[in-house]
Amino acid sequence: MSALDSWILTLVTFVPLAGGILLLVLPRRDRDIRIFALVVSLLDFVLSLHLPVYFHRAQAGFQYELNQAWIPNPNIHYHMGVDGVSMWLVVLTTFLTPLCVLISWKSIQDRVKEFFILLLVLEAALIGVFNALDLFLFYFFWEATLIPMALLIGMYGHGRRVYAAVKFFLYTMIASMFMLAAILWLYAKTGTFDFVSIQAAIRGGQLQSFVSAAPWLFLGFFVAFAVKVPLFPFHTWLPDAHVEAPTAGSVLLAGVLLKMGTYGMFRFNLGLFPEQSRSNAWWIVILALIGIIYGALVAMVQPNLKKLIAYSSISHLGFVVLGIFTFTQAGLDGATFVMLAHGVSTGALFMLAGIIYERRHTYEIAEFGGLATPMPVYATFFSFIVLASVGLPLLNGFIGEFLVLSGAFRDRAVYGVLGATGVIWSACYLLWMYQRVFFGKVKHEVNNTLPDLSGREQAALWPAAVVALVMGVAPLLWLNAIDPAAQAALAPFMQMASKVVGR
Amino acid sequence: MNTAPDNMIPQSVDYIRLLPEIVLTIFGMIVMVVDPLLDERRSQRTLGTIALVGSLAALGATLFQAQYPGLGFWNMIQVDAFSVFFHFLVAAVTAVVVLTSYEYMEVQDIRAGEYYGLLLFGAVGMSLMSSAVELVLIFIALEISSISTYILAGFRRRAAISSEASVKYFLLGSFATAFFLYGVALMFGATGSTSIHVIADVLRSPQVPVLAYAGVALMFVGLGFKVAAAPFHIWTPDVYEGAPSPVVGFMSTAPKAAVFAVLLRIMFEAHAPGRIWLIWVVAALSMTLGNIGALVQDNVKRLLAYSSIAHAGYLLMAFAALPGNGIPAAMFYTASYAAMNVGAFAVVSHFGSAGERYVTLEDYSGLGRRSPLLAATLTIFLLSLIGIPITGGFFAKFYVFSAALQANLVGLVIIGVLNSAVASYYYLRVIVVMYMREPKGEISVSPIPAGLGTALAISLVATIYMGVLPGRLLDYAARSVNELLH
Numbered sequence: 001m002s003a004l005d006s007w008i009l010t011l012v013t014f015v016p017l018a019g020g021i022l023l024l025v026l027p028r029r030d031r032d033i034r035i036f037a038l039v040v041s042l043l044d045f046v047l048s049l050h051l052p053v054y055f056h057r058a059q060a061g062f063q064y065e066l067n068q069a070w071i072p073n074p075n076i077h078y079h080m081g082v083d084g085v086s087m088w089l090v091v092l093t094t095f096l097t098p099l100c101v102l103i104s105w106k107s108i109q110d111r112v113k114e115f116f117i118l119l120l121v122l123e124a125a126l127i128g129v130f131n132a133l134d135l136f137l138f139y140f141f142w143e144a145t146l147i148p149m150a151l152l153i154g155m156y157g158h159g160r161r162v163y164a165a166v167k168f169f170l171y172t173m174i175a176s177m178f179m180l181a182a183i184l185w186l187y188a189k190t191g192t193f194d195f196v197s198i199q200a201a202i203r204g205g206q207l208q209s210f211v212s213a214a215p216w217l218f219l220g221f222f223v224a225f226a227v228k229v230p231l232f233p234f235h236t237w238l239p240d241a242h243v244e245a246p247t248a249g250s251v252l253l254a255g256v257l258l259k260m261g262t263y264g265m266f267r268f269n270l271g272l273f274p275e276q277s278r279s280n281a282w283w284i285v286i287l288a289l290i291g292i293i294y295g296a297l298v299a300m301v302q303p304n305l306k307k308l309i310a311y312s313s314i315s316h317l318g319f320v321v322l323g324i325f326t327f328t329q330a331g332l333d334g335a336t337f338v339m340l341a342h343g344v345s346t347g348a349l350f351m352l353a354g355i356i357y358e359r360r361h362t363y364e365i366a367e368f369g370g371l372a373t374p375m376p377v378y379a380t381f382f383s384f385i386v387l388a389s390v391g392l393p394l395l396n397g398f399i400g401e402f403l404v405l406s407g408a409f410r411d412r413a414v415y416g417v418l419g420a421t422g423v424i425w426s427a428c429y430l431l432w433m434y435q436r437v438f439f440g441k442v443k444h445e446v447n448n449t450l451p452d453l454s455g456r457e458q459a460a461l462w463p464a465a466v467v468a469l470v471m472g473v474a475p476l477l478w479l480n481a482i483d484p485a486a487q488a489a490l491a492p493f494m495q496m497a498s499k500v501v502g503r
Numbered sequence: 504m505n506t507a508p509d510n511m512i513p514q515s516v517d518y519i520r521l522l523p524e525i526v527l528t529i530f531g532m533i534v535m536v537v538d539p540l541l542d543e544r545r546s547q548r549t550l551g552t553i554a555l556v557g558s559l560a561a562l563g564a565t566l567f568q569a570q571y572p573g574l575g576f577w578n579m580i581q582v583d584a585f586s587v588f589f590h591f592l593v594a595a596v597t598a599v600v601v602l603t604s605y606e607y608m609e610v611q612d613i614r615a616g617e618y619y620g621l622l623l624f625g626a627v628g629m630s631l632m633s634s635a636v637e638l639v640l641i642f643i644a645l646e647i648s649s650i651s652t653y654i655l656a657g658f659r660r661r662a663a664i665s666s667e668a669s670v671k672y673f674l675l676g677s678f679a680t681a682f683f684l685y686g687v688a689l690m691f692g693a694t695g696s697t698s699i700h701v702i703a704d705v706l707r708s709p710q711v712p713v714l715a716y717a718g719v720a721l722m723f724v725g726l727g728f729k730v731a732a733a734p735f736h737i738w739t740p741d742v743y744e745g746a747p748s749p750v751v752g753f754m755s756t757a758p759k760a761a762v763f764a765v766l767l768r769i770m771f772e773a774h775a776p777g778r779i780w781l782i783w784v785v786a787a788l789s790m791t792l793g794n795i796g797a798l799v800q801d802n803v804k805r806l807l808a809y810s811s812i813a814h815a816g817y818l819l820m821a822f823a824a825l826p827g828n829g830i831p832a833a834m835f836y837t838a839s840y841a842a843m844n845v846g847a848f849a850v851v852s853h854f855g856s857a858g859e860r861y862v863t864l865e866d867y868s869g870l871g872r873r874s875p876l877l878a879a880t881l882t883i884f885l886l887s888l889i890g891i892p893i894t895g896g897f898f899a900k901f902y903v904f905s906a907a908l909q910a911n912l913v914g915l916v917i918i919g920v921l922n923s924a925v926a927s928y929y930y931l932r933v934i935v936v937m938y939m940r941e942p943k944g945e946i947s948v949s950p951i952p953a954g955l956g957t958a959l960a961i962s963l964v965a966t967i968y969m970g971v972l973p974g975r976l977l978d979y980a981a982r983s984v985n986e987l988l989h
Binding site: 071072073074111114136139140143144147151154155161162165166169170173174177180181184185187188 | 871872875886891892893901904905908909920921923924927928931935938939940972973974977978981
């Protein structure tokens with residue numbers, strides 16, 4: 001393994017942070033700062049492409065690993081590594097960040113320097129979450145995402161931004177306390193924070209009193225992740241945060257931050273507590289199904305464009321949780337694919353919402369109507385992304401939801417049936433919204449003169465649209481890396497199943 | 504073990520074992536002597552420099568002294584890794600506070616002579632507390648430190664609130680000291696000695712005299728008052744609000760660290776009986792009352808006062824743990840708390856400007872815009888007080904909680920964790936106000952002077968160092984435990 005292979009994750013994680021720190025000392029010339037942030041985020045994207053290009057796809061287990069002792073007491077290691085699932089989430093993050101920079105080019109005029117510092121620091125923390133294989137390191141990055149995100153919402157958001165920022169912070173902070181408690185318990189019993197070693201210790205049955213504590217540990221992790229996803233009924237912070245957040249904040253929030261929760265469920269709940277996952281799956285699946293349907297129904301009646309997209313996220317993330325807790329190959333593959341697809345298409349939807357907000361300073365759907373006439377290019381992009389989000393075959397949304405539903409059917413038919421209604425609902429609310437915004441006559445005079453997309457805005461949207469198409473046409477490019485990881489995560493479940501059969 | 508001194512003449516090594524105290528006293532006297540010789544207007548800076556040199560010399564003396572461990576002055580003081588740790592902490596805090604005071608003295612127009620003198624004399628008491636292994640000497644050291652801080656609390660002579668703070672602190676403090684003295688007397692009655700080592704031998708026997716329980720409880724009341732642990736905390740918010748900000752930074756860290764050192768010696772080295780339940784209740788109460796009180800504060804100084812009550816509670820958890828984990832955890836906590844709290848009060852004292860006008864949360868609104876550097880610094884201290892990773896505050900809490908867990912104090916840890924969750928709210932409020940509210944009115948923030956900048960940089964580096972590489976400090980603390988428990 002070359003030196004670059006073992007240091008690439010560190011590089012990808014800390015290049016944005018270094019960029020943020022450099023920004024600190026740059027003079028306050030807004031244009032230069034924007035260009036600098038764009039260059040740094042693009043550089044990081046290019047670096048991160050190293051991961052999928054040299055990834056050994058057939059191979060399970062972690063790759064690009066780096067494991068160095070950091071702090072002797074408590075025994076903390078700097079342990080980074082990715083498998084097929086986390087690798088793609090890293091690339092998703094580095095892919096969305098340059099788009100965020102582009103989309104914030106004009107909309108952020110005040111405290112520009114601070115904005116891009118926060119954005120880059122947030123990117124570094126998000127990448128770190130997916131790379132960390134030491135529970136302490138993971139917890140650190142997990143908490144580190146909170147502060148820049150809350151500041152982005154609170155400093156650059158709209159109307160009730162302070163309320164939204166504080167609510168966001170407190171919800172996730174308090175929930176992650178439970179995770180910290182569970183992590184500390186594991187450390188106290190194993191003497192290590194290392195994910196791989198802890199997993200081995202648990203699977204080997206070496207832990208004292210693990211059986212009695214495991215249900216609580218499972219819940220400790222689960223609560224932190226469920227709030228982040230957000231799983232019904234922990235979702236109330238999300239619409240507030242989204243509506244008030246600046247566009248770039250929404251893109252990263254929906255595109256990446258929410259996936260921290262589902263990624264955590266995949267990695268830690270399934271990885272460390274397979275038996276508890278199995279025994280708790282029934283109520284988690286029910287909550288996920290409620291989330292799918294409830295999110296969709298609430299989205300349907302939203303008069304506010306951004307809130308609609310926010311609730312649609314709750315619905316889509318329900319699919320991810322459903323897929324994970326069916327414990328089938330198709331379900332897990334699909335869940336991961338939905339995470340990526342949702343990141344791209346919802347990220348793009350938020351960018352589109354931000355573009356219209358810049359022009360009209362409102363998200364109210366009733367304020368629009370007939371926009372297809374003055375803004376044809378905008379309408380085209382919007383329809384493309386809406387269709388991707390609805391799950392039109394050959395676009396990215398379809399593959400993931402299809403896989404999740406087929407996994408759900410295999411688990412229990414009723415899960416599949418109820419989940420499938422979610423697809424129908426999403427078609428309803430998205431297409432209806434599209435119709436109200438773009439079709440018919442222009443109802444408000446101001447809308448007649450709205451300028452169409454600028455070159456910069458198109459530059460932000462094209463990549464998302466192209467990726468949405470490629471993901472739909474050639475999903476194997478992604479899935480053949482995800483598959484071994486999902487298989488490895490399911491191995492203990494297969495054993496459990498065979499035990500039951502053998503008896 | 505404790506024999507009557509056969510030779511009443513101190514050896515030279517005895518003086519080495521008292522060297523930091525001697526150095527601080529000499530520099531304190533120099534400050535007092537030089538003060539009347541200087542022009543009143545210009546004396547502040549010179550005297551401050553003398554005090555700074557004094558505290559740095561004490562730092563050096565501590566490092567020198569570390570090579571001569573052992574008992575001194577007829578077994579009344581003991582130099583070990585433990586005492587060196589606290590000496591170092593007290594001297595460092597004093598230096599940082601002096602740096603903070605440079606600007607404060609000028610802005611508030613305070614006579615500097617007595618101020619710096621008292622600061623150094625206070626540090627003498629605090630240093631002595633951590634090396635004294637004889638209860639009467641501990642009492643004297645405690646008084647030296649307390650009396651200095653009583654007076655220092657009243658140094659904003661133009662503000663009535665400051666005099667109130669001083670008098671209140673003095674009255675309640677003397678009351679608490681009396682409790683301590685009474686406890687010492689009972690302990691003497693129970694064990695026949697005031698030497699910690701002899702007491703330890705007596706208390707280690709299977710039959711502990713009942714009187715010793717009362718003695719420990721009464722001493723604990725006295726010391727609990729000094730560290731602002733509930734239910735002996737009532738004075739804290741008023742005194743912190745009234746006292747000059749640099750002094751609050753000083754008295755919320757250095758004397759506290761010293762008193763915790765005394766507590767560690769009494770609780771662990773002397774094998775105090777009935778320790779766990781006493782601590783359990785006080786720790787739980789302090790955390791809860793401190794945090795609940797802080798939730799509703801609009802004055803930043805009062806907020807930090809309640810927060811310091813809560814932190815005393817977290818710290819006390821370590822005292823209920825097993826000595827092997829508890830002592831290093833407590834030592835680490837005092838150090839990290841000192842770094843972040845001194846830093847936070849340095850920001851508060853700079854921003855307060857003349858007459859400490861700007862101390863309410865409302866005044867802090869928009870600070871992120873008016874002084875990005877000051878706001879960012881305060882944010883890091885606050886994050887450390889919350890206990891966010893890679894700040895010293897995180898590992899401090901981490902060590903304390905895990906020490907308590909290893910002693911099976913699950914209930915106490917749960918209370919602690921819930922409390923830290925609640926606490927994040929009010930620290931966060933300050934950050935929110937600084938960054939997310941528009942500035943109200945025209946409050947200009949003067950540029951950061953060199954002295955204060957250095958003080959902030961030291962606290963910042965210390966806070967982050969303890970968060971990134973806590974290993975060395977903890978190792979040192981763990982080593983000192985072996986000596987303490989021999």
